[in-house]
Amino acid sequence: MSAARTPADHTRGPTGARSRQWSARAGPAHHPHRGGSCSLTGGLPRGRFPEPCPDGAVGWPTVPDHVSLWGLRLKICQNFDQWANVRPVHFLPGVTSPLRKADDTELDWVVVRENSEGEYAGLGGRNLSGRGPGGEVAVQSALFTEVGCERIMRFAFDLARTRAHRKVSSVTKSNAQQYGMVLWDDVFKRVAADYPDVETESVLVDAMSAKFVLHPEDLSVVVASNLNADILSDLGSALAGSLGLAASANLNPERRFPSMFEPVHGSAPDIAGQGLANPIGAVGSAALMLDHFGLPDQAARLHKAIEATTAAGILTRDVGGTATTEDVTKALSDALNA
Numbered sequence: 475m476s477a478a479r480t481p482a483d484h485t486r487g488p489t490g491a492r493s494r495q496w497s498a499r500a501g502p503a504h505h506p507h508r509g510g511s512c513s514l515t516g517g518l519p520r521g522r523f524p525e526p527c528p529d530g531a532v533g534w535p536t537v538p539d540h541v542s543l544w545g546l547r548l549k550i551c552q553n554f555d556q557w558a559n560v561r562p563v564h565f566l567p568g569v570t571s572p573l574r575k576a577d578d579t580e581l582d583w584v585v586v587r588e589n590s591e592g593e594y595a596g597l598g599g600r601n602l603s604g605r606g607p608g609g610e611v612a613v614q615s616a617l618f619t620e621v622g623c624e625r626i627m628r629f630a631f632d633l634a635r636t637r638a639h640r641k642v643s644s645v646t647k648s649n650a651q652q653y654g655m656v657l658w659d660d661v662f663k664r665v666a667a668d669y670p671d672v673e674t675e676s677v678l679v680d681a682m683s684a685k686f687v688l689h690p691e692d693l694s695v696v697v698a699s700n701l702n703a704d705i706l707s708d709l710g711s712a713l714a715g716s717l718g719l720a721a722s723a724n725l726n727p728e729r730r731f732p733s734m735f736e737p738v739h740g741s742a743p744d745i746a747g748q749g750l751a752n753p754i755g756a757v758g759s760a761a762l763m764l765d766h767f768g769l770p771d772q773a774a775r776l777h778k779a780i781e782a783t784t785a786a787g788i789l790t791r792d793v794g795g796t797a798t799t800e801d802v803t804k805a806l807s808d809a810l811n812a
Contacts, residue, residue, distance in 0.1 A: 718752030
């Protein structure tokens with residue numbers, strides 16, 4: 475398995491992340507279920523912050539998902555301009571995929587998600603509740619900028635040039651979204667002209683969903699808007715065996731701000747403290763962080779440890795095994811020290 479190379483037990487998440495030059499402090503605002511709001515105490519620091527940070531899954535049953543998401547993860551991604559979200563889709567030895575094709579076909583692709591605008595720009599609002607029951611309205615607007623589209627597409631093309639199969643698949647819905655997604659398509663065509671050595675295709679998101687299932691061997695780098703990539707990458711992880719396996723990197727490629735590395739899965743409070751969580755998504759995210767640090771050999775060692783662990787059948791419940799979180803963590807550590 476090859477790591478997704480960028481051009482360029484879960485952690486506490488952003489509330490515990492530290493580097494030599496910045497820190498995010500925990501406080502009452504981190505506990506909305508205790509009466510506070512879900513936000514970083516004192517806001518986000520300013521200045522130059524070159525160092526990455528790990529993040530853990532965020533969420534709790536008493537906190538609405540949109541509160542935890544907008545108060546923490548999206549606040550960090552947008553204010554630190556982590557505009558490239560890299561989500562590899564890896565099929566690990568020993569993990570059974572629901573795809574029959576995975577039994578005899580090498581499958582490995584990367585979803586590159588525009589991570590700063592699009593459908594998650596946060597533009598809109600709710601109003602007119604004074605009309606009474608049934609009278610309220612809500613507006614949620616997507617934002618597509620030429621700058622945002624171009625930089626994520628160039629990132630995807632640069633990434634494709636590092637892979638054996640030099641291909642970028644753009645995901646669109648321009649047949650129905652005649653403004654934002656048509657701009658997306660136009661920028662993709664213009665950027666593609668600068669990469670004549672890279673194969674391209676533009677696919678409607680519904681057709682791409684089918685392609686993930688029916689023809690995944692044709693994929694290498696898939697670039698998509700915030701919402702489309704969010705959904706498709708989860709589909710890819712499920713096809714690989716479980717969302718518990720999925721790693722991700724939220725990158726500020728210019729390194730003006732920290733990048734953030736996190737497992738794709740949620741916080742799974744229903745199994746908290748039971749030793750059932752799959753640690754591979756978090757460990758795989760650490761490997762992506764090592765690669766970002768410029769430590770590809772160490773990242774490769776971590777990837778090999780993951781493969782050795784799953785190949786040995788040491789698997790958590792979500793991928794058909796009986797091992798505990800501690801069992802898998804110990805096996806990973808043993809593989810690293812072998």
